[in-house]
Amino acid sequence: MDQKRDEPNPSYRNGISQVLLYGEFTTKASRKVRYAVSLTERDLTVQKITSAPAGRSKVVFNLRDCVGCRAVKADDNTDVGAYFTAYFYPFKKRWMSSGIARQRTEQCFRVASSLDPHLNLEEAQRWARAISEGSAHQRPQRNGVLYSEVHRPCKVLLLLNPHSGKGQALSLFTGHVQRMLHEAGIPHTLVVTERQNHARELVREADLSKWDALVIMSGDGLLFEVVNGLMEREDWEEAIQTPLGILPGGSGNALAASIHHYAGSQPVSSEELLLSCAFLLCKGLVSRLDLTSVCLGSGPQQRLFSFLSLAWGFVADVDIESEKYRHVGAARFTVGTLVRLASLRVYQGKLAYLPAETGHRSPSSGSSPTTSGSLTEVSVSSPQSEASSSTPSFCSSLVCHSSQQSPNTFHNYCNSNNAFKAKRGDVAPTTGPSGPPDSLLVPLDQPVPSNWTVVPEENFVLVLAMYQSHLAEDLMAAPNSTMEDGLIHLLYVKAGISRATLLRLFLAMEKGAHVATNSPHLVYEKVRALRLEPYSAKGTITVDGELVDYGPVQAQVHVGLARLIAS
Template identity: 75%
Template sequence: MDPKIAESDPPSYRNGITKVLQYGEFTATGNRKVRYAVSLTERDLTIQKITSTPVGRSKVVFNLRDCVGCRAFSADDNADAGAYFSVYFYPFKRRWMSSGVARQRVEQCFRVALFQDPRANLEEAEKWAGTIRESSVRQQHLRNRVLYSEVHRPCSVMLLVNPHSGKGQALSLFTGHVQRMLNEAGVPHTLVITERQNHARELVREADLSKWGALVIMSGDGLLFEVVNGLMEREDWEKAIQTPLGILPGGSGNALAASIHHYSGAQPVSSEELLVSCGFLLCKGLVSRMDLASVHLGSSPSNPTRLFSFLSLAWGFVADVDVESEKYRHVGAARFTMGTLVRLASLRVYKGRLAYLPVDEVDGEEDGQSPVSLEEMTSISPQHQPPSSAFCSSTLLCRPLKDSPCQNAAHHTFRNSNNAFKGKKREPMSANATLTGPPDSLLVPLDQPVPSDWVVVPEEDYVLMLAMYQSHLAKDLYVAPDSTLDDGLIHLIYVRAGISRMALLRLFLAMEKGTHLANNCPHLVYTRVRALRLEPYSSKGVITVDGEVVEYGPVQAQVHGGIARLITR
């Protein structure tokens, strides 16, 4: 390459209305006869192939919002005086044999050979890498209305993996997809492989959280359930629960991962594409508030125990399918389809009493004082995109900028798998008897009547009761279309007995697209509440919290708005 050409001024000071920050001409890594003109603005990286005639020029533009990182490095060959910088993008691209789009990896690498001195070339490559990283971060936060000066940069990430979740492929998915993404983004991480049930819960309960910028879970929703409750059992729970949490789908249901992907505004995707999407969000590192629900349960209502939930509380059909489909775990997410068909063939009915505290006002409209079926509602929007203001608290996770101590940090791996828990039998999850955490001002003891401002549903037979705080119950079950991460609401759905098997099947098929609330099913009731109580009268049954089996008996819950932190967009 001619150094005079490479060091020439940019062809224009402004690209449209955006200032050109850097301009240079470099060769391709595989063929030094191929040259590219590279132009960096505050928003884009433009790459144009240079040929002998203008007709032969080809140009591609990458949005910096899709960039996860950039690194500079010297040549492996000591005889090569050039240096290199690689930029890593995950833009949306059309999927093969599909009309949808998903994030796909694109790497752009350039050789810098402006000088005879290898150190000078490396300095130039590092200058490009640093400016690209800074511009990517700044563009992201300007878009999300976050001041760049307010961004925090914690460094190390503890990444907990359950090697037996889903089809037992979580570890291979990590090494095949996530590890490379984290390295590209410069996110130092320590891998911890869980050995048994409640291993993660015990670990985070005792951990020195000052060493960690975030706790990331790669598993199904069960491992995050352990982590949340481990944090809430600490004496410093109020500070501990604000540790940013990340979720990477490695299980069967992957409900929270599907919800995060949905909140980002992206189209539904397949399993590995969902992993790439969540990995991208993790690398970008925006942190939002997330609601938790405090759940009281126990066969002795006068002495309840408490745990914390980030996803759902279920009784009846949904809980039955979740637990009974464990035998089909080897088929992955299809286990829920198989479990649903089996349970439909022998539909159960449960007797109990349900009560709840309705939301006083939602979206400017008064909430009714009694439940109504969907056929009685005049209009329901099956689709709802959360407003940008839902993400009211954003920080940055481990973005390695120039002179950042994270930039050259080592990546460590700890593996603990001698006595791995295989999850063959699901025991009821233990609850926290010390009742740490925020006070539940809306609840009274389980052995006392609910307050007078609660709605008490007359005793009747139910097929299912489901309380949701996120949009998805599984990757393909869009149960609460109006839900957002921190809306401070419990989205309560229950189905009365009398519904036919075919109608119930249609209901679940409609949940795949979130249109079930507009199906006018007379047996389906949906309402938004702040707290609820369920008193099962049937002697046998299953109650799950975040998909985990808990002690069967009276249960009540109250939502606590935005007390946790989740890495999302």
Template identity: 35%
Template sequence: MDQNRETISDLVKIDGVTTTLTLTYAGKLSWNDGDSQRSLTIEKEVLGFSIQGSRIFLKTIVEKSDGSCCVGGKGALVRKSFAFEPLSESSLQLWSNMIRQKLDSLGRPKKLLVLVNPFGGRKSALKIFAADVKPLLDDANILFTMQETTHQLHAKQIASKIDLSMYDGIVCVSGDGILVEVVNGLMERDDWESAIRMPLGVVPAGTGNGMAKSLLDTVGQPCTALYAVLAIIRGHRRSLDVATILQGDTRFYSVLMLAWGLVADIDIESEKFRWMGSARMDFYALLRIIHLRTYNGQLYFLPAPGYEAFGNKIGGQSFECVGDSCTHRPNQGVPIKIQQHGNRHSSIDLQNLNWKKIDGPFVSVWLHNVPWASEDTMAAPDAKFADGYLDLIIMRTCSKLSLLALMIELNNGNHVKSPDVLYLKVKAFILEPGSRTADPSREGIIDSDGEVLARGKGAYKCKQKSLMTYGKLQITVDQGLATLFSPI
């Protein structure tokens, strides 16, 4: 069908001047303002509309050029109201019906639950909500319920109990932590299989903002609240892998990353320097490199196709899982029973597949689900949102100077090209963390999505309770289990 075919064309008044306004089948509004031909695209630029008297007001987001806002310009995005007046009541109704139908056909959300974390990052989430989120949602005629989170795991509690039929999506105005809590809350529900399909939106308002950066960077957009909210309003969706971390009967659902070693130590131990702001990470990274730690341990993994050359074959051993706990043993031919996700179990015979092993010591082990760990750290440049694999980044022994160079390259992802880094994709993974090589009485931290999963003896705040013990854990990944609002 001809996308330029006219749906409606009629005389209207714009700024008091009578002109012809045309709406095409593809959703393009065009008119002549006397000096030039102007246009708006409903999908990209129109957020919503209202009728005031005899005029229709379109709420738009357009580009700013040379300090003045104009439709079709080039530059930063700004909100702008565009008004036109049909010449009769019947024309007014026709135009409003046609625009409403076109907006409705785009599949945009109509009702949202917005969770705001006032404590995360620089504690700016409430300001971001008031300045960027609420005005744009109002312009788009989206009804929303805003709720502040008041304590850790509050968002998880909300997601596990709310009536999801009331909403078309859940929006997290925070760093990555609230998103992770929501995913874990949805996965705990009795109706988890449908609940986890609820579209989730992320508005960057925290310290890391890795998910928002990963989403917006796919289309070259800056990691700002405005662009993130636009992605939610426009309603485009994409699937997201969800990793299940298992230890005995305990499980945690991860959507960003798992870290052990250097990266986990920097992420968690730098909390003591929060007064430094974002500089705390760089400062503490330098401190940890100067006083470098290495950890004993073993990694077992099932490599993705094309990555079979990594690691060593597990000669004469097989894996066996009882419940959620996996061990390896000398005899062959035993199938692995892996709990895939939620309340559903699945037996998968992995014995005949190419399980590999890498022995320590290790400087850092990092599993990633999306490319960016934070706004300035591209941890896994080849990571995909829904490829069914996790990207594994391993740093073994290397010089402090080489390690410093690697950390500098984290902002563009070039660290994975270093001969001191192993970078591959895996389908399943088992971590057996050990003690520090220089001091066997001290162990490390296992960090997932910014939360401490486990603290070993002698680790930072080791006496604080954590979800898991510092021991063997298993990770599997379910392809495309969750859904995100996305720019594309």
């Protein structure tokens, strides 16, 4: 029989962390080899017991790498033992690489300290509960993360685009993500989207009270649909507070790469990035996410909300033209870049912006004007049932700051003529998403305010406005960006740059070193709002990688408007 000890042996104490639980168990694979297992507030330590003290091997698992722990009774009715299994995803050295990435490992132990199987199961549940609770408390201390718990289980609606990237999103989900969600005890409903804007329509009409979080597995395009579907609701202020999760299943996966970067992890790609984001999803910390309202000068959809980027010129052309290479995955952008470099274009237009040091951080429904954009960390604990205590906390019960503006207030000036006439009562205000007012913008038919900077150049190779660090998995366009810095990171490249120099800039962008090249053709500014007026008759403008109507456009960042599951 395995021996259970409530009081640990003094040799398993240390001066930093006191041992909370100690036991000696066998494993499911072998009942002949015994292990000493001890649990502290931070670690689970496993030592193989041998006859020689010097032969005791020791492995320490940090609870911050644990997504959950489950206890079950033995499958064999003749086995009186019970089992608890802890699931860890620690960083390990990648095979044939100097980098590290998260890799799965599980630790399963057999509890048989009694002839009564019910007592053994209770003991296994006690261990599972303690490990899960310890894991839930191991959270990174980072400003802007909201710490709290919700009732268990946390219900997740997971939207998956089967055609994103190489068309392998569904197989990647079943092969990697589904098991981890089960290990973390996160129930979910999977919806496979059937057409463009399916997700947008679904979240616009759905009863969001059924779900504690919305998770997207796709490229960045599906999240663009979800964000704008939420902002098109009459109850947008409440709807946009729903925590959003992202699992990379597309080609670019820029937001997923940004989240991974914000967590302080080494760069990874493909399935390793998916595993990293799934792990962060299971840990369930919720941060605020800036959204940028983008106002278009024409077309039926006058106002959009963007979480990633606004692009014109070279970058936008590559994004759209590389669609034909989607079958090669993330490499489509490399191919598209080389093709576009071969016939480099110059784009004419007028660019103006509000410098960050001039503009104020306008309050949104996600931020209080008295906090200057900072977010107080909140720690909330609640009693859990025995059924839920074997899995860590996931979603946050969010502390929301109400907007200082009525949701019916509509001051976005997306269409200059209609907005101006609406103020005189000539026509109804522009239709489209509601959202907070764009207090920094004026109608497009009026000059920009005097405290804006008007760029003297009119010939550009590209204009790129970023609100996250990454433009793609391997392109760190704004390395100093954070999810809620209240900034638009504006980069533009002036005409006259050679193909070789432009290529070197994009190669440097892989490590976020392009600004440090001090190229006279590259300009980088931190801004709060911007306006772009293309003069060229033909061109491409993208928002979050999605093609929008070509013409005048202006944008303003709204601090902490949305919520994102990240750490």
